[in-house]
Amino acid sequence: MSEVAVITRRSARKAKGDGHLRRAEILDAAERIFVAEGYEGATIRKIADEVGVSSTALYMHFKDKSCILHEICERTMQQLLDRNTEIAGRSADARVRLRAMLEAYMLWGFEHPNAYLLVFGGGRPVSAVQHIGTTGLGAQCYEIFCRVVGELGEAGRLKKGDTEAVAQALWAACHGMVALVVSRPEVKWAPRDELLALTLDGLLDGLAPA
Structure with a gap:
């Protein structure tokens, strides 16, 4: 991945916000992905990217998918x-x-x-x-x-x-x-x-x- 792509990807990440609101965002994003791609096709990375957070940040809210x-x-x-x-x-x-x-x-x-x-x-x-x-x-x-x-x-x-x-x-x-x-x-x-x-x-x- 190029340096520009890495910088762009990082810039898309959201700042830390209210835990309750972030949790709701994760659930809404995951719901869309589960329906579109099935349980096996949905990954923590895809859900995190949809929300605009890191996988590590998502694991702070949920243990697994x-x-x-x-x-x-x-x-x-x-x-x-x-x-x-x-x-x-x-x-x-x-x-x-x-x-x-x-x-x-x-x-x-x-x-x-x-x-x-x-x-x-x-x-x-x-x-x-x-x-x-x-x-x-x-x-x-x-x-x-x-x-x-x-x-x-x-x-x-x-x-x-x-x-x-x-x-x-x-x-x-x-x-x-x-x-x-x-x-x-x-x-x-x-x-x-x-x-x-x-x-x-x-x-x-x-x-x-x-």
Whole structure:
């Protein structure tokens, strides 16, 4: 490497900053790289270069890349759990809450496509380590969701299927829409608010009509 290149590379390094902010920068950069290149393709050097810090500085925040991936997955699932918990606790009708939970899930995926693909994009070349720490959070999210579907079932408001089958169908359908939209940006999709409304109207009118 030439002397000029070395000087340029060093000049691109960021000065020491607030630890919390730097940690967040690392997580955001790593998330992009994990999605684009898979777990094996992502390296500490690539992540450090993306943030503009040295590999040594990055190791001050994370022991290795598995720790980075672990925290990304936990952070992502915690956001969804917080939304589900808040919506489920509202005093609104169960169908209204169910729609709000499905809408929040889809919007969350649209707003955070990299994190969504990282956690739920099973077709991406990311190691199974991505699921470390998310199993419990994911189970809590689904349990809360199923409880609201169960309220409709107990009230005789499900058109067909039992609670578990309806919950799985609703989740799978919404996941499919989000996964396609965020993983195929080259497609000329209809406006997202329109896709979201059509998906939820069709699902709920078919399975849990008002």
